[in-house]
Amino acid sequence: xxxxxxxxxxxxxxxxxxxxxxxxxxxxxxxxxxxxxxxxxxxxxxxxxxxxxxxxxxxxxxxxxxxxxxxxxxxxxxxxxxxxxxxxxxxxxxxxxxxxxxxxxxxxxxxxxxxxxxxxxxxxxxxxxxxxxxxxxxxxxxxxxxxxxxxxxxxxxxxxxxxxxxxxxxxxxxxxx
Amino acid sequence: xxxxxxxxxxxxxxxxxxxxxxxxxxxxxxxxxxxxxxxxxxxxxxxxxxxxxxxxxxxxxxxxxxxxxxxxxxxxxxxxxxxxxxxxxxxxxxxxxxxxxxxxxxxxxxxxxxxxxxxxxxxxxxxxxxxxxxxxxxxxxxxxxxxxxxxxxxxxxxxxxxxxxxxxxxxxxxxxxxxxxxxxxxxxxxxxxxxxxxxxxxxxxxxxxxxxxxxxxxxxxxxxxxxxxxxxxxxxxxxxxxxxxxxxxxxxxxxxxxxxxxxxxxxxxxxxxxxxxxxxxxxxx
Numbered sequence: 205x206x207x208x209x210x211x212x213x214x215x216x217x218x219x220x221x222x223x224x225x226x227x228x229x230x231x232x233x234x235x236x237x238x239x240x241x242x243x244x245x246x247x248x249x250x251x252x253x254x255x256x257x258x259x260x261x262x263x264x265x266x267x268x269x270x271x272x273x274x275x276x277x278x279x280x281x282x283x284x285x286x287x288x289x290x291x292x293x294x295x296x297x298x299x300x301x302x303x304x305x306x307x308x309x310x311x312x313x314x315x316x317x318x319x320x321x322x323x324x325x326x327x328x329x330x331x332x333x334x335x336x337x338x339x340x341x342x343x344x345x346x347x348x349x350x351x352x353x354x355x356x357x358x359x360x361x362x363x364x365x366x367x368x369x370x371x372x373x374x375x376x377x378x379x380x381x
Numbered sequence: 382x383x384x385x386x387x388x389x390x391x392x393x394x395x396x397x398x399x400x401x402x403x404x405x406x407x408x409x410x411x412x413x414x415x416x417x418x419x420x421x422x423x424x425x426x427x428x429x430x431x432x433x434x435x436x437x438x439x440x441x442x443x444x445x446x447x448x449x450x451x452x453x454x455x456x457x458x459x460x461x462x463x464x465x466x467x468x469x470x471x472x473x474x475x476x477x478x479x480x481x482x483x484x485x486x487x488x489x490x491x492x493x494x495x496x497x498x499x500x501x502x503x504x505x506x507x508x509x510x511x512x513x514x515x516x517x518x519x520x521x522x523x524x525x526x527x528x529x530x531x532x533x534x535x536x537x538x539x540x541x542x543x544x545x546x547x548x549x550x551x552x553x554x555x556x557x558x559x560x561x562x563x564x565x566x567x568x569x570x571x572x573x574x575x576x577x578x579x580x581x582x583x584x585x586x587x588x589x590x591x592x593x594x595x596x597x598x599x600x601x602x603x604x605x606x607x608x609x610x611x612x613x614x615x616x617x618x619x620x621x622x623x624x625x626x627x628x629x630x631x632x633x634x635x636x637x638x639x640x641x642x643x644x645x646x647x648x649x650x651x652x653x654x655x656x657x658x659x660x661x662x663x664x665x666x
Contacts, residue, residue, distance in 0.1 A: 283405055
């Protein structure tokens with residue numbers, strides 16, 4: 205399957221799961237809001253242009269916003285993590301030339317610890333920015349802090365479960381061929 | 382000039398990021414004031430269509446419950462029929478009314494429009510419902526929405542051609558004028574974002590006696606909600622430290638978890654009082 209088709213399918217699936225499963229389940233607690241859809245942005249190929257990534261982030265966020273009627277909130281958070289993603293990848297990549305040997309970030313391509321760091325930092329940034337925008341109109345600093353930490357923890361758990369359930373096979377590409 | 386172009390070329394990604402971020406932040410701060418925006422009409426229409434597909438599937442699982450509640454409502458309405466009541470006949474001359482027109486049409490104030498819920502959430506900070514009924518089916522902005530037992534659900538904030546968006550009571554900016562049925566004291570209903578089963582009734586003077594179980598209804602002061610729609614019952618009373626006003630937890634009468642059908646209440650006599658008020662304000666300026 206080509207990378208384009210795969211990513212289009214992923215886009216739809218992540219969005220639908222977020223809107224019709226995660227947003228529908230009765231809340232565990234008002235401070236815990238599970239998110240999974242942004243994993244689409246984290247799974248984008250290494251080689252994608254930075255502007256394309258940001259546009260995709262914008263589109264993904266806007267689509268979710270259209271369902272939750274919170275225009276701009278998720279869009280802003282997604283644009284932010286799409287912008288920061290390449291910096292983090294450059295920092296965290298451990299093996300020499302992993303970007304050219306593998307397609308996209310995963311445990312196999314980056315190694316367990318760097319990949320989990322990458323995911324958790326972007327999760328935290330996404331949640332912090334989202335709840336910061338939310339807290340601007342309501343709620344105090346303490347509320348914002350606890351909500352960010354708790355929701356990020358639950359989202360990370362979801363991400364790990366997703367990684368375990370849908371192990372993405374990564375082909376090792378050689379540049380000799 | 383060359384330096385500017387060079388600058389733009391080097392920092393193009395960053396500028397692009399700033400631009401996208403600017404657009405999204407603009408959307409955040411412009412939509413929160415409930416202005417009907419161009420993109421929200423289109424996006425709402427598309428999202429509504431997708432949600433509609435899902436809700437047609439989902440509604441099958443709720444059929445039994447919907448049926449039960451419709452049975453209850455029907456029974457209640459049957460009990461209000463005129464033939465349920467009979468007085469011993471005192472005057473036995475029945476007479477045909479010569480006016481063949483329903484004169485009550487002129488006096489009608491509130492009109493109920495049924496609508497199906499296609500999108501709903503309770504878990505977010507600001508919750509909205511999406512209804513499959515819009516501009517072309519007679520929905521406008523700022524109409525009241527109640528569930529099938531006529532308990533308050535929220536009010537319409539955005540309308541597209543076939544869909545409309547309801548700000549439910551479970552919204553940080555929702556504010557409904559309410560009244561304690563026991564003594565007629567008015568306050569306002571807000572939501573603190575904690576529990577979808579409870580809203581907060583605030584601005585009640587602290588010396589007013591309120592007990593758990595007291596009924597809270599709409600006050601009828603706004604041109605949206607008719608008087609006396611059930612909002613909920615008082616659950617717990619918190620006396621604040623300064624002692625001036627009390628706020629209380631109110632258990633909502635409407636169950637926001639499984640709304641399948643709602644009624645939109647249209648106020649047909651909205652124009653005249655608001656025009657009068659406008660005129661009065663203008664002359665006093």
